[in-house]
Amino acid sequence: MVEIGLVGKPNVGKSTFFAAATMHTVEIANYPFTTIDANKGVGYVRKTCPHVELGTPCNPKKSLCINGTRYIPVELIDVAGLVPEAHAGRGLGNKFLDDLRHADALIHIVDSTGATDAEGNFVAPKTRDPWEDVNFLEKEIAFWIADIIGRGWIRIARRLEAEKVKIEIALAERLSGLNIGEKEIHAALQNIELKKKPTQWNEQDILKLAFEIRRIAKPLVIAANKADAADEDYLKEFIRKCADRGYHAIPVSADYELALKKAAKAGLISYYPGDEDFEILQENKLNRRQLDALEKIREFMKKYGGTGVQKVIEHTVFNVLRMIAVYPVEDEHKWTDKDGNVLPDVYLFREGSTAIDLAYKVHTELGENFIRAIDGRSKKILGHDYVLRDGDVIKIVARR
Ligand SMILES: Nc1nc2c(ncn2[C@@H]2O[C@H](COP(=O)(O)OP(=O)(O)OP(=O)(O)O)[C@@H](O)[C@H]2O)c(=O)[nH]1
Ligand SMILES: [Mg+2]
Structure with missing residues (x-):
């Protein structure tokens, strides 16, 4: 699974982001949407599921499909807060770095209100320029x-x-x-x-x-968190500075995402992570204060196109790591496995990966005995060096 580390100094909202991104509002019994470890959990990235064009419902095994959207698991790690001189062992420095060992990419969560100092102590807004945090973490x-x-x-x-x-x-x-x-x-x-x-x-x-x-090797994406409480010009200036260094910083409210997930889990609202809006289902169960809070969240989402949490994760996986989703099947006509499950599996690959990479990912033996692949759409025969495309449905033919 793709591994993404959530990094940053203390008190910027890493755990809030982690809780929001790994909370699942529908009951999911099947692996792997369960907590792996205290600080490891499963979030997801979304793709339009090919079952939509097939016109037959799918039976995902290790992913999830809701209303034609495939939710593909990615692993998130809530990394210990980083303090200056962590590399020299200060604070939980070594723990921080250990947590990052396997990460494919990092999401740097910053307090875009400027209200936490270098060590994560709360200070007045705009006291600590979040840009300093970007420099500090890179270093x-x-x-x-x-x-x-x-x-x-x-x-x-x-x-x-x-x-x-x-x-x-x-x-x-x-x-x-x-x-x-x-x-x-x-x-x-x-x-x-x-x-x-x-x-x-x-x-x-x-x-x-x-x-x-x-x-x-450890590309960074910047989540300008607490954007709900940030001064707009201050936030804009920060995003501009990030852009100058080639970072696409995304305004985020981890707090809002968590609130929405909790409300959805309680059945009060209908909300699909990453959406730009939500629907109130049980208005009579909400008091004035809660309704006002939801209205504020809605305004924020309109302005920024959602809470930003899902956006940051998907930007990391699709734009920075440049990953694509590929669906291996055993029957290239029905897009099923040998038990008749439609589009049961989906894998994320780096762009440029080939048919033989897919074969090895499904099973080492399939890779070793690879003969050819077949495109599930055109039914064309593909060689081992065929470069996979996003959304491909592919059958691998191997020697027995
Ligand atoms: N306004 C606002 N506050 C937030 C947001 N996200 C987190 N916070 C608040 O920031 C404080 C710290 O949040 P945590 O998630 O515990 O921060 P952390 O980065 O995990 O901190 P450490 O574990 O100490 O490194 C809490 O009071 C949160 O409620 C947000 O999006 N908006
Ligand atoms: Mg924390």
Whole structure:
């Protein structure tokens, strides 16, 4: 499953965001929409389900389909609050970094009202520029990576030169625990163009490389949280600064999303996560104060196109990680598995993945014995190197 870490300093709303994104308002008995761990849970991203064009209801096994929308699970991690110098072990620093090891991407939750200081203490609004938090978090993670690379560097660099080992391989070995591989390291090395030999790298060089590795291997998305309480101009200015550095910052109210999910769970409203509006079902059970609160939430959603929680997660998966949804089937005509379930499975892949990647994901044996794939729409035969497209329905043919 795709893993996304929710990161940020204390008190910015990470746990609120986590609770909102992982709360499910319909009863879902089947795996994997259950809590994995205290700080690990399952959220989802949405796609139009291909069953709509097929005209037959689907039977999802490890995902969910409501009104023609497929909810595809992704794992979210509520990471411990990060304080300055965490990489040096301050606060819950090591715990923070451990939680991030397997993350494919990070959602940086910031307090866009500017009302929490560097350590997460509450202060007056606009006291702490959230832009400082962006700089701080980028640095803190880069320092962490640089520390790992730099430990005993000179000895390793000498060995590299003596034994003519590729630098990517040596670095990937160091960073393997962080889910960072040769490919990402290669790309980072290309981008920064360090002219010096590894034996001549100093701390600055290693830090520069670490920044780039972080940018590639742990991409960040910014959730401008508490937008419900933020000064509008202040929020706009923050979003503009983020855009200048290439971040698409999204206004979010984790508080509002949580309130809506709770109301939906209690049957008071009808709300589908990510929607721009909701419907009140039991007005008689709501008092004046609650109705006013819902009205305020509705205004916010109109202005920003929803509460932002689902938007941030989907932006991370679809636009930043560039993932697509693919549906493997055993019968290319009926789009079923061997038991007759319609479109039972869906997998997220990085763009550029191929038919053979799909085969291996379904089952190692299917990958090893791959003969060809068949497009469920055109019924055309596809080779192992066919590049998967979003929404593909595909049958894999393998030797038995
Ligand atoms: N106005 C507003 N307040 C929020 C929002 N999200 C969280 N808060 C408030 O911010 C405070 C901190 O929220 P948490 O979710 O506990 O923050 P956290 O980042 O998990 O904090 P740590 O676990 O200490 O790192 C709480 O009082 C929340 O109610 C929001 O969207 N809007
Ligand atoms: Mg928390």
